[in-house]
Amino acid sequence: MKTKLEQLKTEFLELVEKVTDRQNLERLQTEFLGRKGKLNEVMKDMVELAVEERKLVGKLANEVKEAIEQAFHFQEQKMSQSEVMGQAEREWIDITQPGSFSSEGHLHPVTQAIGEITDIFSHIGFTAVRVPEIDWDYYAFESLNMPKDHPARDDWETFFVDAPEGSGEKEGKLLLTPHTSNSQVRTMETQKPPIRMINIGRCYRRQIDISHVPMFHQFEGLMIDKGVSVTHLKGVLDYFAQTYFGSNRRTRLRPHHFRFTEPSFEVDITCEVCGGNDDGTCRLCKAGWLELGGAGMVHPNVIKAGGLDPDVYTGFAFGWGVERTLMMREGIKIDDIRILYKNDLRFVNQF
Ligand SMILES: [Zn+2]
Numbered sequence: 379m380k381t382k383l384e385q386l387k388t389e390f391l392e393l394v395e396k397v398t399d400r401q402n403l404e405r406l407q408t409e410f411l412g413r414k415g416k417l418n419e420v421m422k423d424m425v426e427l428a429v430e431e432r433k434l435v436g437k438l439a440n441e442v443k444e445a446i447e448q449a450f451h452f453q454e455q456k457m458s459q460s461e462v463m464g465q466a467e468r469e470w471i472d473i474t475q476p477g478s479f480s481s482e483g484h485l486h487p488v489t490q491a492i493g494e495i496t497d498i499f500s501h502i503g504f505t506a507v508r509v510p511e512i513d514w515d516y517y518a519f520e521s522l523n524m525p526k527d528h529p530a531r532d533d534w535e536t537f538f539v540d541a542p543e544g545s546g547e548k549e550g551k552l553l554l555t556p557h558t559s560n561s562q563v564r565t566m567e568t569q570k571p572p573i574r575m576i577n578i579g580r581c582y583r584r585q586i587d588i589s590h591v592p593m594f595h596q597f598e599g600l601m602i603d604k605g606v607s608v609t610h611l612k613g614v615l616d617y618f619a620q621t622y623f624g625s626n627r628r629t630r631l632r633p634h635h636f637r638f639t640e641p642s643f644e645v646d647i648t649c650e651v652c653g654g655n656d657d658g659t660c661r662l663c664k665a666g667w668l669e670l671g672g673a674g675m676v677h678p679n680v681i682k683a684g685g686l687d688p689d690v691y692t693g694f695a696f697g698w699g700v701e702r703t704l705m706m707r708e709g710i711k712i713d714d715i716r717i718l719y720k721n722d723l724r725f726v727n728q729f
Pocket residue numbers: 649650651652653654655656660661662663664666667
């Protein structure tokens with residue numbers, strides 16, 4: 379029996395060292411010291427011993443029991459200690475470390491430009507309007523003083539929608555708007571002068587090459603009131619150029635020809651790279667000026683189409699490409715405008 383008791387102790391001491399969790403530790407203790415445990419199993423044979431022997435074995439049994447209990451508590455303590463340590467390890471924070479930030483995306487540069495341009499014009503009372511991007515020929519061409527044989531009305535310039543023609547006086551063929559100027563008559567029809575509107579929309583043309591995309595954006599401004607003159611136009615263009623491009627930029631008007639304005643102008647702005655002093659070496663411009671877009675005094679026929687009397691009201695309109703304006707501000711010439719719509723993050727993330 380003595381040997382058995384010694385073996386029991388050795389066995390427990392060996393096993394207890396290998397236990398790594400509380401559940402198994404308690405199971406092990408019950409296996410040895412429980413009511414039906416190994417120790418009690420050995421002690422069953424005590425009844426057969428002589429009194430003297432029984433005393434000795436009883437003492438030894440107590441010692442074994444104590445040793446087992448001690449080893450059990452020791453192991454238990456080791457476990458709680460490592461648990462606390464583990465928790466501390468897990469919850470440890472280095473308060474001197476810089477914070478972690480989740481990476482945040484940003485709007486596409488063209489969307490950003492649209493927001494900025496709308497904002498700039500809103501400060502001088504131009505209200506943003508939305509007009510259909512699929513519109514009747516009447517609003518896109520006819521009402522803008524464009525003759526039936528104008529090249530822009532040809533299939534090669536404009537996407538016509540394969541749908542029945544509208545029979546109404548202000549309808550005709552359905553098309554994807556090739557410019558934002560369909561907003562002119564539509565706004566005059568729905569608002570009373572004084573009118574100051576800005577329309578930024580998508581335009582569609584049958585062109586795709588390094589300097590054209592079939593879908594692009596234009597912004598269109600229109601002001602109609604009594605006594606509006608070219609001076610007002612120049613003032614608004616200068617305000618925009620200096621706010622959007624920088625206070626040192628200047629604009630100039632060059633005579634041009636458009637069907638829906640009279641007189642018509644091309645608007646130029648001084649080049650950012652050479653500051654308007656190109657000596658023939660500037661990589662961005664020709665002779666110090668960059669072409670911004672078209673503008674002019676609204677043609678009397680267009681004012682009439684809008685339901686207003688051209689003898690009473692005058693106005694100006696301007697419109698040009700958002701993509702182009704954005705690139706001009708950044709002072710870059712992109713080799714291929716299509717990169718704006720290729721979702722190439724290496725390009726887009728530079729804005
Ligand atoms: Zn230049």
